[in-house]
Amino acid sequence: MIVDTSHDVILGQHFFAKHDIMVDCNRQRLLFPETWTPRSDWWNNIPMDEAGKLLASPEFQKDVEKREKMMDLEDRRRRDG
Structure with a gap:
């Protein structure tokens, strides 16, 4: 693991x-x-309203969209032969 x-x-x-x-x-x-009881310092609690803020970077979002577009094009290319 x-x-x-x-x-x-x-x-x-x-x-x-x-x-x-x-x-x-x-x-x-x-x-x-x-x-066994876990120690509270072994994990970070991220409230759900803050979780979205972690990915709010415009550069990160642009990279995600670019990669998704490339994967879609590759899927289409493989499907069409």
């Missing part, structure tokens, strides 16, 4: 076994022991 943090981390079978964490691939989730 690759974790998206400020530092790239790959967690594997030994880490999960050591910390008694079960991987539920069917439901794409991790099952932690009931005795």
Whole structure:
């Protein structure tokens, strides 16, 4: 499993076994022991009204639109043969 943090981390079978964490691939989730309580400093809460502000950069939006247009053109090219 690759974790998206400020530092790239790959967690594997030994880490999960050591910390008694079960991987539920069917439901794409991790099952932690009931005795385990996460520390509040391990995550950032981003209120939904602020989440949209993160992507509000005009340069970012322009890049998104450019990439979407390129993907649409490539899809059309492949579909038309």
